[in-house]
Amino acid sequence: MIMLDRGIVERLVRDALSKQLEAPQARGRPEEPAGSVPKLVVNVSARHAHVTQEDLERLFGKGHQLKPFKWLYQDGFFAAEETVTVIGPRQRIIPNVRILGPCRDHSQIELAFTDAVALGLDLPVRKSGDHRDSPGAWMMGPAGMIRLERGVIRHERHVHMGPTDCDHYGVKDGGRLHLRIKSDCGAVLEDLLVRMAPASKLEVHIDTDEGNAVNYPRATKFELFK
């Protein structure tokens, strides 16, 4: 598992480099005047966890606060310095699962199917916070271990957007859009969930399985349509 983890980290680094070095235009068009096509950003979310403040303190100690490690594209959200080890059935673990901040009102672990298979879990595809029929797992931190009764999910791919973007695409919160990814193994990911919030920037989140399937690091174009 450590080898897989290093590999995914490497791929993410490669993604980040390709974003900056190879084809910046492929990741999102440059800012354009108001009224024109919104700037579309597509990012791959690697496996990660969300925790409540209470669970954070059980894992890292009384009064512990998440420390931002890297700010994410959506304002106010960050990858934290803190990571946990996720323990599944059959003595299998995935170490170094990063916590995203800030803390939430529910703890949740988001894995790709490849991760879930490695852990021995059968996951439902769910939007954040919907834990119906989802398995649990143990989370281990330096100060303690907690049992998540449920909340391990494959996070349904989705697109964050604000009200202006919703108007542009003619959708509402909870609506659906398709994403075309052009590459040497391109695809249309169908029925992406629209998640509208007033402060959100237009950004699609796919997971590492989807990113690997479509050769995300070498994608030449992204297109969001109804």
Added chain:
Amino acid sequence: MIMLDRGIVERLVRDALSKQLEAPQARGRPEEPAGSVPKLVVNVSARHAHVTQEDLERLFGKGHQLKPFKWLYQDGFFAAEETVTVIGPRQRIIPNVRILGPCRDHSQIELAFTDAVALGLDLPVRKSGDHRDSPGAWMMGPAGMIRLERGVIRHERHVHMGPTDCDHYGVKDGGRLHLRIKSDCGAVLEDLLVRMAPASKLEVHIDTDEGNAVNYPRATKFELFK
């Protein structure tokens, strides 16, 4: 790596079970009278190797012959009992990579991007036999180890078909078709390569990354279109 390998095997077993138990109609329509829509089968190819008879003997000993372990959907082709260990750069290995038979006139290793990342290789997407710009690797068998100078590829997803299927879809060998996979995270895989051969049965091959991206085991419908 062994954990990942076991996981993929488990997923394949789960796939096979779901094929038989859950939704046989999802894997391909039942046989229909001649002249109607052809029966479409979609299968996930896990990582595997092809070898020349010469390389086989270097790996398994003088005069060795591949032993069929499981017959594949295409007549005459089989997963062999023989497996090799693939060794990439940086002391990383993937054990138990199955050889598919019969022997070919070139040796080749086909990996998903997830495997390639785990091995530390950057792969091109190529059709079988096209080894342009592809990296090499070491292959280890019980009788010896060989260096493949190149030929490690992500096999481009493709659809096998015979002349009658080509007529039905209005394509020729080397043409392109799209595959829609309906599931709770469905997608249209665009521009599948058409590989026509007189004796081929209609069958799409996608890899484990694509299978995981679209939740193949729970797919409810496959549709091939131009």
